[in-house]
Amino acid sequence: MRIKLCGQQEITHRCDRCTRFYKGNGEEFMDGLTIGYPRCGSHNCHIPLTTIRDRFCATHRELNKVCVIKDCNGEAVPGKMTCTSSEHQEIERLRDLRGQSRFQLQAKLKRARVSHLNDAIAEDVDQATLLDEEDEEFDLPTDILHGATDGVSDPRGGTSNPAAEAKKKIKGQFGRRRTHNEQILVAPCGIILARETFFGAEAISTCAEFIKRTFRVNGQVPNHIFFDNNCSLAKHVKDDPFFARIGLTVDVFHFNCKHSTRDQFCQENCNPAIYQELHGEDGKAWYFNSSIAEQTNVWLGGFHAIFREMLSDKYNFFLDQMILLRNRMTRSKLAADGHCPINLDPST
Structure with missing residues (x-):
């Protein structure tokens, strides 16, 4: 509950690999992985099951x-x-x-x-x-x-x-x-900033609320968020002031392979080529690794056989502990490679 209310320890993380001092602050990547734990069969019920054999919770x-x-x-x-x-x-x-x-x-x-x-x-x-x-x-x-x-x-x-x-x-x-899937927010350096369980579907409205809950403290809101379905998300939040200064772009792979060139809104608003701060230096096409969320999901999916039969308490505890340990290892490697990982003070 503490992690759910306050976020992961690295929620205020910044380093040279996920922050570019161009015109903005930082970039984040969001993606979902279809893993989960047994839940009540009643629509959108979040009450935990008593045992893994149950089809419904005690209430239903x-x-x-x-x-x-x-x-x-x-x-x-x-x-x-x-x-x-x-x-x-x-x-x-x-x-x-x-x-x-x-x-x-x-x-x-x-x-x-x-x-x-x-x-x-x-x-x-x-x-x-x-x-x-x-x-x-x-x-x-x-x-x-x-x-x-x-x-x-x-x-x-x-x-x-x-x-x-x-x-x-x-x-x-x-x-x-x-449960339907686990949604994660990942910094381009590989630090996992947040995780949330989606019970029904990867709905655009639920994704928007997940982002707002994660970055509700001043100083944490990134300048760009990559998501494979950002064209739909951008349409959904176009009148929401929270997203007014956030670039919602589709990651490079999905934009080239999965999104139609006939979608004018997507081409004009979600094309990463629009934003110069995302372009690379010294001949590199892109400054940030836009596939980091998919790569992180490969690691997360490796635990599927271990936790798929856990009830919600142990499932969430285990998953959060694995993320905490991974973040510590990632942060240590960033420091060893000279990328200067720090944590911002949200009060400043």
Whole structure:
């Protein structure tokens, strides 16, 4: 909570690699990494789970009695996760078969690259339950939906169309949900300035609030913030005085490869070439390493197998401790290389 309220220890960091005395103060880079921990399945609920096996927190535990099929509010049959609907029960049967398949389970394990931990303590658990964490999509055959012959009456009215019904997809939330991603703010020298967990999505409004909370103290606000979706962020905050003196540019890689030349707003406002202070010296194209956030995410993602089964308290403590240790090592290297790392006094 102290780190969340006051920020990382290096929030006021400056050095020769992340600050250029040109016309401004410093530059920061923001990016998100899709990692997280198990959370309550209720929309945007931040209440921690009691155990890693839970699908809902204590406040929303009654939702365990509701059918897991999306947009269905029917009561689940005792001993099952779906209601009395034959379609929904068939979905649960198919899901169970999928989880029992050794081949499919091994494929999931390989993709997820997880170590199954009970809040950082090894324990035998149901692997299929842990792996099925997001909405699963199922295709139901026509004969299961409404019979195998043409012209069968649809119980909802009209006559069913087997060709159309065969393409019907149904989604169900059988397992846990988890947080959407970790968003980080990184100085060009590699010092991590801030981290925040995004629960629902990497929404532009949430990114804007994250920046404002991080740099709410005078003297900390940078002159430039690189972000791969800054064209959308710039449109969102164009009337916000907090961002009036912050250049919101897209990092060089994403601007060249991911952003359309037909987007006039992006080309005129988020092109890093507009700002002379970002240009390099002695033949270098750019003064700052605009890919530092992606490079830092590679390091952060290396802990994924360790903390993916931790509950929120240990997850946040572990992640913040790793960031503190990394920042100390980075600062020591900056000092050894003669880059003069210092911390500004926010009161001046």
